[in-house]
Amino acid sequence: MLADAYTVMWKELLLLRRSVLNLRSLLGALLWLLLLGISPALTLGPAYLSSPLSIALLCAVPSVIGQAMAVNAFAGEREAHTLETLLASRLPDTAILLGKVAAGVVYSMLYLVLALVGGWVAANVGAGAGGWRPYAPAVLWGALAIGLLAAGAVSALGVLASLHAATAREAAMKAWGLYVLIAVLYSALGFLKEEQRAALMERVDAARPAIVLGTAGMLLVVLNLALMALAARRFKRAQLILD
Numbered sequence: 001m002l003a004d005a006y007t008v009m010w011k012e013l014l015l016l017r018r019s020v021l022n023l024r025s026l027l028g029a030l031l032w033l034l035l036l037g038i039s040p041a042l043t044l045g046p047a048y049l050s051s052p053l054s055i056a057l058l059c060a061v062p063s064v065i066g067q068a069m070a071v072n073a074f075a076g077e078r079e080a081h082t083l084e085t086l087l088a089s090r091l092p093d094t095a096i097l098l099g100k101v102a103a104g105v106v107y108s109m110l111y112l113v114l115a116l117v118g119g120w121v122a123a124n125v126g127a128g129a130g131g132w133r134p135y136a137p138a139v140l141w142g143a144l145a146i147g148l149l150a151a152g153a154v155s156a157l158g159v160l161a162s163l164h165a166a167t168a169r170e171a172a173m174k175a176w177g178l179y180v181l182i183a184v185l186y187s188a189l190g191f192l193k194e195e196q197r198a199a200l201m202e203r204v205d206a207a208r209p210a211i212v213l214g215t216a217g218m219l220l221v222v223l224n225l226a227l228m229a230l231a232a233r234r235f236k237r238a239q240l241i242l243d
Contacts, residue, residue, distance in 0.1 A: 001095050008091065008099020012073070013106060029065050029111060036060045037115030041122035048123040050136040052212060058143040061115040062108030062151040070104040070158025074240065075165040087237045097159065097231055104155030105148065112147045116140070142213045149220035156227035163234055 040057045041048040048054050077083040086096065116135070124132045134140075 001092055001098075004091050004095035005098035005102060008096055009102040009106065012100060012103030028068070032064050033061060033111060033115055033118065036064070038118045038122045041119035042125075044123070046123055046133055048119060049133055050139060052139065052142070054119070054139050055142045055146055055213070058112060058115050058119065059147045059150045062105075062112045062147050063154045065111045066104045066108030066151045066154045067158045069107050070101070070155040071162050071165070073100040073104070073159045074162040075167055075170065076162075078165075079167055083240065087240055093235050093237070094232065097228070097235055100159050101152065101155045101228070101231075104158060105151045108151035108155065109148060112143070112151070116143060138210075138213075146213060146216055146220065149217060149224060153220055153223045153227060156224060156231060160227060160231045160234065163231065163240065 036057055040054070044051065044054075074083060077086060120135060135143075
């Protein structure tokens with residue numbers, strides 16, 4: 001089954017070349033990368049490299065970009081009239097679902113790595129002289145771990161929304177709440193006064209990273225399992241072909 005899932009994932013990633021070469025899609029992904037990965041680093045400076053708040057900002061990158069891809073998982077194939085061929089194959093249902101979700105995770109993690117590199121450069125440029133500082137290990141590994149789980153949850157949510165959607169736009173509308181939530185939270189952070197932002201940073205830094213990250217990780221694991229179970233339950237080949 002894992003080999004079949006890998007085949008589906010690889011096919012999805014090969015098809016991504018079309019969207020990557022699409023100027024509109026590329027500009028949209030780069031805009032989110034700038035807003036959530038680079039702009040906060042310029043604003044916070046060297047503190048960005050050591051604050052747990054950076055983990056939340058960085059993890060928003062794969063969440064948004066991964067969902068934009070995942071909503072095309074089935075709706076895109078339905079629009080391209082290739083869904084019938086996929087569903088008529090001998091691939092197991094679980095392999096198809098896992099492959100679709102895994103492709104979204106791989107794509108999302110690519111942008112997370114770009115956000116980490118871009119944020120590191122931006123934070124150090126804002127610091128001026130004094131040498132280039134690395135990420136704090138807790139921030140770096142926390143962002144990668146939580147980002148991976150967030151990418152999995154969002155990709156599963158996008159695939160779930162895409163199952164019975166007639167078009168990718170319809171699937172995106174079903175999952176639009178995530179975009180709104182991230183935009184509101186980011187806007188609220190940007191409108192904070194300097195002293196309010198400093199107070200927020202102190203509170204976040206005072207929290208125990210291990211407890212916060214552990215709790216967030218466990219919640220995301222449960223969410224991943226729940227979304228995959230729901231997607232597996234709703235994945236019925238006959239209904240998908242008739243839709």
